[in-house]
Amino acid sequence: MKNLEIGKVVCVGRNYADHAKELGNEVPSQPILFMKPASAVVSINEAIQLPDFGGEVHFEAELCVQVGKDLVNASMDEVKTAINAVTLGLDLTLRDLQTKLKSKGHPWERSKAFAGSCVLADWVSPNGFGDLTQVHYQLFMNDECKQDGDTALMLFPIYELLVDISKAFGLQAGDVVMTGTPKGVGKITAGDKLTLVLDEHRWATEVC
Numbered sequence: 001m002k003n004l005e006i007g008k009v010v011c012v013g014r015n016y017a018d019h020a021k022e023l024g025n026e027v028p029s030q031p032i033l034f035m036k037p038a039s040a041v042v043s044i045n046e047a048i049q050l051p052d053f054g055g056e057v058h059f060e061a062e063l064c065v066q067v068g069k070d071l072v073n074a075s076m077d078e079v080k081t082a083i084n085a086v087t088l089g090l091d092l093t094l095r096d097l098q099t100k101l102k103s104k105g106h107p108w109e110r111s112k113a114f115a116g117s118c119v120l121a122d123w124v125s126p127n128g129f130g131d132l133t134q135v136h137y138q139l140f141m142n143d144e145c146k147q148d149g150d151t152a153l154m155l156f157p158i159y160e161l162l163v164d165i166s167k168a169f170g171l172q173a174g175d176v177v178m179t180g181t182p183k184g185v186g187k188i189t190a191g192d193k194l195t196l197v198l199d200e201h202r203w204a205t206e207v208c
């Protein structure tokens, strides 16, 4: 595992059918992609600062991967050997603002790409996870399990996603992909304690 600087974060919308359903969205026929800039990234080891834009802020727990080499129009074989590191992240979302922007047909970056909107846990080596298509992870809020994710349930599995993103945007060494959230997203408020669990790894943080 190399220590690489993050260039951009590519995110995937509606990659789990049960989450698409809970927000009343259709299941997509190709990956829904959007980006967060490097300035959106913060560590889970800092308390989460609630943004001051009004409306509900939602957590979305997601499996995240960092690529270790440049990928443009990559093949399945190339992407399988390109993952440098794995972790969990929170795709923080200003849900009320996102709903408003979507209804007007506007880009939704204001609700998804603000500073602090990409909370990343510590990177771990991908070696312990086999092929990454059967990884289990959880998010607890105030000790209650809110999200229970299994990458086997992704509509677009992780390697297909990387191939698609390498065609749509191209990826550079250090870039991160947030692979979508399972059902159970919800609002955070000051004082909430969030815990992310990935195998034997456990990261806790607090909202302030």
Ligand code: ZN
Pocket: 011, 012, 013, 060, 062, 091, 178, 180, 181
């Ligand atoms: Zn998300």
